[in-house]
Amino acid sequence: MKFFIDTANLEDIKEAQAMGVLDGVTTNPSLMAKEGIAGKENILQHYLNICNIVDGDVSAEVISTDYEGMIREGEELAALHKQIVVKLPMIEAGVKACKYFSSKGIRTNVTLVFSAGQALLAAKAGATYVSPFLGRLDDISTDGMHLIAEIREIYDNYNYETQILSASIRHTMHVVNCAKIGSDVMTGPLSAIKGLLKHPLTDIGLKQFVEDAKKMNL
Numbered sequence: 145m146k147f148f149i150d151t152a153n154l155e156d157i158k159e160a161q162a163m164g165v166l167d168g169v170t171t172n173p174s175l176m177a178k179e180g181i182a183g184k185e186n187i188l189q190h191y192l193n194i195c196n197i198v199d200g201d202v203s204a205e206v207i208s209t210d211y212e213g214m215i216r217e218g219e220e221l222a223a224l225h226k227q228i229v230v231k232l233p234m235i236e237a238g239v240k241a242c243k244y245f246s247s248k249g250i251r252t253n254v255t256l257v258f259s260a261g262q263a264l265l266a267a268k269a270g271a272t273y274v275s276p277f278l279g280r281l282d283d284i285s286t287d288g289m290h291l292i293a294e295i296r297e298i299y300d301n302y303n304y305e306t307q308i309l310s311a312s313i314r315h316t317m318h319v320v321n322c323a324k325i326g327s328d329v330m331t332g333p334l335s336a337i338k339g340l341l342k343h344p345l346t347d348i349g350l351k352q353f354v355e356d357a358k359k360m361n362l
C-alpha cells in the first residue's frame with residue numbers, strides 16, 4: 145500500500161519523506177488555507193515546493209465547480225510539474241472533466257467520494273485515483289471501512305485500474321485496516337504514519353538491549 149501524506153505543511157512533508165516511506169502528497173483548499181497560502185502565484189509555487197521535496201504524486205485540487213473552469217485550472221496545474229495529479233470534486237462537471245483529462249493522459253484524483261456508486265462513476269470516467277473519505281463517514285456514525293471494502297469488490301469485479309486512495313484517515317488503525325482490505329493508497333496526517341512506530345514492548349525491549357550492550361564493553 146502506498147503512503148501519501150495529507151497536508152500542505154512543508155515541514156511535515158519533509159519529515160515523512162526523511163523516514164523513507166512516503167509515496168506522495170494530497171492537498172485540498174482547506175489544507176492550503178491552513179498554511180496561509182494565498183494568491184495564484186504563491187499557490188503554484190507551493191505546489192512546486194512540495195514536488196521538490198517528495199518523489200511521488202502530488203494532488204492539487206481545482207477551485208472551480210464548473211466544467212470550463214476545471215479544465216482551465218487542471219491544465220495549468222498539470223503543466224506545472226510532472227508529479228501533479230489534478231484533483232476534481234465528485235460532481236457531474238468533475239466526472240466530465242475527469243473523462244476529458246484521462247483522454248489527454250493527465251492524471252486525476254476524484255475527491256469527496258462517500259458512496260460506492262460515486263466510486264463506480266469515477267472509475268468509468270478513467271480516474272487515476274478515487275478518494276473515499278473514510279474518517280468523515282466514521283465521524284457521522286457510518287462505517288467508512290465498509291465503503292472501502294465495497295469499492296475494492298467493485299473494482300476487482302471489472303479490473304478497473306483506478307486506484308483506491310483512502311482519504312480522511314484519522315489514526316493508525318485506519319491505516320492498518322485499509323491495508324488489510326486492499327486499499328491501494330492511504331493518505332493521512334503525519335501522526336497516523338508515525339503512530340505506526342509505537343509499541344511499548346519495543347521501547348521496553350530496546351531499553352534492555354541498550355543496558356545489556358553496556359556489559360559488552362564495546
Ligand code: E4P
Pocket residue numbers: 150170171172255275277279280311312313331
Ligand atoms: C484528501 O484528499 C482529503 O482532502 C482529506 O483526506 C480530507 O481529510 P479530512 O476529513 O481530515 O479533512
